[in-house]
Amino acid sequence: MSYKILLLFCLSLLVSFVSCNKDDEEDDPNTSTHVFDQTLLNSNNLISSVTLIEAAMSDGSTADCYQVVFKCNPVGDGPYCPETINDIGGVGIYDGNTNPGFQVMKAALWDAMEADGYDIVDENGNISIADPGSGAPPSGGACLEAAPDANLELTFLIPAAPKNASSNDEIEIVENVGVSVDGIPLTGHPPSATQTNGGPGGGGAIPSIDPCGGHIDPFGYYHLHFGAEAMNEVLEANSITDVSCSNFTQSQTAFVGYAKDGYPIYSSHDSDVTEPTDLDECYGHTSATTDYPDGIYHYHISNSEAPNLPPCLKGISAQDAFTYE
Ligand SMILES: [Zn+2]
Ligand SMILES: [Zn+2]
Numbered sequence: 001m002s003y004k005i006l007l008l009f010c011l012s013l014l015v016s017f018v019s020c021n022k023d024d025e026e027d028d029p030n031t032s033t034h035v036f037d038q039t040l041l042n043s044n045n046l047i048s049s050v051t052l053i054e055a056a057m058s059d060g061s062t063a064d065c066y067q068v069v070f071k072c073n074p075v076g077d078g079p080y081c082p083e084t085i086n087d088i089g090g091v092g093i094y095d096g097n098t099n100p101g102f103q104v105m106k107a108a109l110w111d112a113m114e115a116d117g118y119d120i121v122d123e124n125g126n127i128s129i130a131d132p133g134s135g136a137p138p139s140g141g142a143c144l145e146a147a148p149d150a151n152l153e154l155t156f157l158i159p160a161a162p163k164n165a166s167s168n169d170e171i172e173i174v175e176n177v178g179v180s181v182d183g184i185p186l187t188g189h190p191p192s193a194t195q196t197n198g199g200p201g202g203g204g205a206i207p208s209i210d211p212c213g214g215h216i217d218p219f220g221y222y223h224l225h226f227g228a229e230a231m232n233e234v235l236e237a238n239s240i241t242d243v244s245c246s247n248f249t250q251s252q253t254a255f256v257g258y259a260k261d262g263y264p265i266y267s268s269h270d271s272d273v274t275e276p277t278d279l280d281e282c283y284g285h286t287s288a289t290t291d292y293p294d295g296i297y298h299y300h301i302s303n304s305e306a307p308n309l310p311p312c313l314k315g316i317s318a319q320d321a322f323t324y325e
Contacts, residue, residue: 034160035262036066040255040291045074045183047153055157055318059165065157065318070183072152072221072324076247080208080215081143085110085125088242089143090210091235093306096194102306104242105143105208113141116194118204130205133218136197141204144196149220153325154185157318162262162297168282168312169261176322177309178265180257184214185223185322186265186309211235212245213307221324226308227301229254229267237304252303255291259299260322261315264291268303276300282312 038050047069055065082089082105089105099112110127113120118141120128130142137144156179171177171188178186190207198205209215213226213234226234228248235244252269259265263284269275271290278285284299292298302308 035162036158036160042182045070047071057316058319059316064160066160068156070154072154073148074182077222078210080145081127081129085121090208092206092208095192102238104240137205142198144205144207146216146218148216152221155323157321158258159262162315164314165316170312176260178257178259181255187223187225189307190225211243212247227256229256230301230303233303234306234308238306256301259313260317261313263297263315265299268300282314283310
């Protein structure tokens with residue numbers, strides 16, 4: 001037996017010994033098929049080490065998911081509601097009859113809400129501001145602005161190996177979409193201003209959003225209704241010039257985070273700084289990325305839509321994809 005063959009024989013013995021040992025561990029996953037890569041997430045914001053658990057999925061199955069626990073409110077935020085009709089706050093999405101749409105929180109918005117029957121400005125020009133975390137907004141109308149709770153821990157379950165569902169998960173209002181690179185929940189559309197209680201016959205409570213597309217939930221955690229990395233392009237595309245996003249680095253190619261179905265989300269462009277032209281209805285397509293050079297299905301955020309997160313997801317998510325305590 002030549003030296004080389006002997007070496008190979010010894011090596012194969014060693015390999016089988018190691019794999020035998022591995023087999024002794026229950027449910028040892030083949031991590032080579034895993035898409036989730038914790039090194040893409042901002043480890044400074046992690047509370048504990050990332051663990052692999054078996055989780056109940058939305059389709060009734062079980063699957064290996066990475067459990068990632070982040071501290072809340074890791075990034076600066078605001079401004080939100082302006083104090084008076086002469087001030088400028090953050091942004092809002094108004095769905096009333098007069099002057100609807102994505103806009104800055106300033107006089108034109110309050111004038112429109114007053115024209116639609118809501119009493120949101122008093123005789124001194126002060127805006128009615130309410131904290132949705134401390135009860136129902138006052139009747140008449142209000143700009144909603146909640147207080148942060150720094151002690152919350154946010155837990156995300158991300159499927160290790162994404163598996164497509166039989167139909168798209170159409171993201172509903174305030175439904176979790178995934179987790180950002182900083183550990184911030186990515187969330188579907190904010191609540192309707194005309195249907196959130198606050199005004200006569202209900203309605204008239206408009207959630208305030210900061211210029212990066214996020215705000216504090218009534219329970220105290222900051223979350224993003226927008227992919228913040230493309231926010232200044234979104235503001236520009238919507239002719240908003242009074243405010244801009246400065247709390248998040250703007251980038252056309254950044255890794256934005258993971259969708260709750262396990263697929264990565266990128267900013268508006270691919271790594272070669274071209275805008276993809278083959279996106280599906282969920283803003284997704286398959287191509288190579290910087291982090292996945294062999295190619296992977298991934299979503300993009302829009303640099304013009306408001307909000308700009310993927311409107312649907314292709315894969316199966318965990319039942320408790322996002323929880324907090
Ligand atoms: Zn929200
Ligand atoms: Zn792409």
